[in-house]
Amino acid sequence: MLGGPVRFGVALILAAVFARPVLAQPGPMMADAGAYTPPAVSLDEIPPAFRDRVKSVLDRPTLRCQGTAEAFLARAATYIWLLDNPDRAVAVWRMLGAQCADVTRRPDGSFGWKDDNGSDLRWEPIVRAGTRRVWYAEGKVKPALLLPMATVRALIVVHHHQDANADREGRDRIRHRVDFVIQTDSTILGLATRVMGHSAPKLAEQFSAQVQMFFGGLAWFIDDDTERARKMFDRLERSK
Numbered sequence: 001m002l003g004g005p006v007r008f009g010v011a012l013i014l015a016a017v018f019a020r021p022v023l024a025q026p027g028p029m030m031a032d033a034g035a036y037t038p039p040a041v042s043l044d045e046i047p048p049a050f051r052d053r054v055k056s057v058l059d060r061p062t063l064r065c066q067g068t069a070e071a072f073l074a075r076a077a078t079y080i081w082l083l084d085n086p087d088r089a090v091a092v093w094r095m096l097g098a099q100c101a102d103v104t105r106r107p108d109g110s111f112g113w114k115d116d117n118g119s120d121l122r123w124e125p126i127v128r129a130g131t132r133r134v135w136y137a138e139g140k141v142k143p144a145l146l147l148p149m150a151t152v153r154a155l156i157v158v159h160h161h162q163d164a165n166a167d168r169e170g171r172d173r174i175r176h177r178v179d180f181v182i183q184t185d186s187t188i189l190g191l192a193t194r195v196m197g198h199s200a201p202k203l204a205e206q207f208s209a210q211v212q213m214f215f216g217g218l219a220w221f222i223d224d225d226t227e228r229a230r231k232m233f234d235r236l237e238r239s240k
Helices: 048-059 075-085 085-096 184-198 201-225 226-239
Strands: 063-064 070-072 113-114 120-129 130-140 150-163 172-183
Touching: 048 130, 048 150, 048 172, 063 201, 070 075, 070 201, 075 085, 075 150, 075 172, 075 201, 085 201, 085 226, 120 150, 150 201, 172 201, 201 226
Parallel strands: none
Antiparallel strands: 063 172, 070 172, 113 120, 120 130, 130 150, 150 172
């Protein structure tokens, strides 16, 4: 199951994939002071087509990390839409001047990321419960120019909970937390840690914070400056 204390270090490889916005953390994103213990994810809720692969990742993880819960104000519908449309979220972040990895929606409904080094990672939502999204990812990733290609399997869980109509504008108080488990070559992971010059706990912290900022920070922005956000989405529609 996912949901226990941290047992390993960092999602080093996926840190370069999911989100790399170069922005200061907005003020409304804050550590969640209230008790927040999301329920663990069990294999029973994983679709049968993915159950064996997910079990392999959970039984033989290279890395496991539990993020730090954060809270912010946004409409729950905005936040959920972003979780379900990371490719569109990337486009909005880029309009704001962030440097984000290129995420594409593939014909089968999955999402993908490639780079010039031959990396090719595919992930798809396998659980869309009321209080969480679970993504399963797999592929080949080259974490740095001088490192060999690594085969990666991962499970990423975004836990979220909202208190409705928390302010006079009708926004909800959303609390969320990102947990992940990665299975890959531990030798590659050790090399990558040394090349990138960060400790495993530090990289784990950065990855969870980036993914939480990617979705939570953008949801807050859209619902805090709705007129600017509307103009940006109009531009997105015209660019299709």
